[in-house]
Amino acid sequence: LQQKIVSVADAALMLVTEVRTNYANLQYQAQATELQTQNLEILREAMEIAQARLGAGDATQLDVNLIESRHLETQLALLQLAVDFQTSQRKLLRLMGVADAAAEWHPQAPGEAPSIPAELTESRLIEIALLQRLDLQALDSERAAAVAELEQQRQRVIQSLSLGLMGERGERRAALGRKLGADTARASISSGRLTAPEIESAGQRRLERSREIDFMIGPTLDLSLPIFDQNQAQIAKARYRVRELHERYQEAEQRVIEGVRTVHRQQQLVDQRLKLIRESLIPLAESNLQLAEAEYRAGQESVLTVLLAQESFIRTKLDAAAAGRDLETSIADLERQLAGRLSELRIQPSAPESSVSQPDGEQAGAGIHAASDSSRSDGDDSRTKGQ
DSSP, X not given: OHHHHHHHHHHHHHHHHHHHHHHHHHHHHHHHHHHHHHHHHHHHHHHHHHHHHHHHTSSOHHHHHHHHHHHHHHHHHHHHHHHXXXXXXXXXXXXXXXXXXXXXXXXXOOXXXXXXXXXXXXXXXXXXXXXXXXXXXXXXXXXXXXXXXXXXXXXXXXXXXXXXXXXXXXXXXXXXXXXXXXXXXXXXXXXXXXXXXXXXXXXXXXXXXXXXXXXXXXXXXXXXXXXXXXXHHHHHHHHHHHHHHHHHHHHHHHHHHHHHHXXXXXXXXXXXHHHHIIIIIHHHHHHHHHHHHHHXXXXXXXXXXXXXXXXXXXXXXXXXXXXXXXXXHXXXXXXXXXXXXXXXXXXXXXXXOOOOOSTTOTTHHHHTTHXXXXXXXXXXXXXXXXX
């Protein structure tokens, strides 16, 4: 039962992660559509100016073709964004259980993604994941059940043993009627002269009846002696089941460690990328736009230069929006690996080493619940909030 409960809760966490990832994609697609629409308008104006300058002899056909190709590429990108946005909307509605609902809505603008506290190093994140991951707890419960089954099979050396109480009632027969003539003849023949038959008194008859056994009661014992079958087959089967589940648990632990390390590294790289775009590329593109506008007002550059600088600025903001989406997605993946929200995590003590190492399962009972008990006693609140 515990295994099933934890498995369902783990599936719910996976659903939460999928919903958050899909919503982050929707937010990016809405931002990208707005920015690409602005970019399309700028390129359209630039193409008109380039064609006018071509007619005046101040530009070449190559300039017009380059701007026109970028205009067409932006149109294609807008069409693809519209398809992706509708697909993401329908998927999100399906994940929410309202697939038939109307799609006339847009997501909110993205906020700041949660940051990882400095004290949560990679090793600490791994410890928290091993304590809180519900799929590990499900495997742990299954492993504990296998150890209990092994102990039960060891106690079943005697396959059947029954104690009871049994009673038996004897058959009572009615007294047969006597034939005095036949009895007199038999008695006379045996004695050689006329002799009367023997007649029992009432006391003798009562004494005879008191010696009859009417009812017997006593204990019973039914026992199969384990001479040949000492339940070796079932014990071996249960022992190998414990070993199998132990190996599965170890493999799941390795996967959790790998997942935490991979997602944590991805989050760090995306965070660095977003900071580089926001702190360097966007200010540089904005500065280029201001310089182009200043030179255009001074008559040193044409309006085409200003439009191209504006397009570059919008593309840089589009890259920033993509990096923000990737950061939100990586945070959602990391919180899925940890089975809890980063903002609500409480750093737990280190998880003890599991002692389930022998295939017999002798040491299994001591280490089976080492990690799961700690997480249930200290991490229930954070895990509930994470869900």
